[in-house]
Amino acid sequence: EDQVTQSPEALRLQEGESSSLNCSYTVSGLRGLFWYRQDPGKGPEFLFTLYSAGEEKEKERLKATLTKKESFLHITAPKPEDSATYLCAVQASRSKLTFGKGITLSVRP
Amino acid sequence: NAGVTQTPKFQVLKTGQSMTLQCAQDMNHNSMYWYRQDPGMGLRLIYYSASEGTTDKGEVPNGYNVSRLNKREFSLRLESAAPSQTSVYFCASQASSYNSPLHFGNGTRLTVT
Numbered sequence A: 001e002d003q004v005t006q007s008p009e010a011l012r013l014q015e016g017e018s019s020s021l022n023c024s025y026t027v028s029g030l031r032g033l034f035w036y037r038q039d040p041g042k043g044p045e046f047l048f049t050l051y052s053a054g055e056e057k058e059k060e061r062l063k064a065t066l067t068k069k070e071s072f073l074h075i076t077a078p079k080p081e082d083s084a085t086y087l088c089a090v091q092a093s094r095s096k097l098t099f100g101k102g103i104t105l106s107v108r109p
Numbered sequence B: 001n002a003g004v005t006q007t008p009k010f011q012v013l014k015t016g017q018s019m020t021l022q023c024a025q026d027m028n029h030n031s032m033y034w035y036r037q038d039p040g041m042g043l044r045l046i047y048y049s050a051s052e053g054t055t056d057k058g059e060v061p062n063g064y065n066v067s068r069l070n071k072r073e074f075s076l077r078l079e080s081a082a083p084s085q086t087s088v089y090f091c092a093s094q095a096s097s098y099n100s101p102l103h104f105g106n107g108t109r110l111t112v113t
Helices: none
Strands: A003-007 A010-014 A019-026 A032-038 A045-050 A056-059 A062-066 A070-075 A084-093 A096-099 A103-108 B004-007 B010-013 B019-025 B031-038 B042-049 B064-068 B074-078 B087-094 B102-104 B108-112
Touching (some): A003 A084, A003 A096, A019 A032, A019 A084, A045 B102, A070 A084, B019 B087, B019 B108, B042 B064
Antiparallel strands (some): B004 B019, B031 B087, B064 B074
């Protein structure tokens, strides 16, 4: 059975304090690993897709990396507007996109 | 470009009532999905439609039905609502390649009393 575990459940950072969010997964044949950002009262917003181990993607203060067992979302010098819930999902087939429970990030000014 | 639009945004039902959640996308995507999101549970797939004219069950289909009305629209129906169906419901669409990202609407917050 495909599984996605995100840690920690919640993370509180000071503005400018860099950190990483973890997504550990087990899947039968990874087709893609996705990172989404979700703001309160909104739907998830797509950030990155990673397809193979060693791949990296960057967007502003965010950098996503992928190994055969886990993915990290690195946040460099975060700002309060980076506060959100970050979701990780792995896809093995069309009907099997498995989401983690999310990491709630709070960045204090 | 609206993306994925869901209506209504909020709904309160009594146990046993029925309702249909509407979803439309304007990105010409082939695939559409219905998820529910509950605290501590993550997003769970209810039904999906890989293309116009086809629908399939997901992880938690019991108590729901769907209709892929055309390429743009995918509706979710609760025939007899139960308190366990209190949740936030998200519709999503996806381009042809099944490992391309999903695009989500902003959800319908449903309470069943």
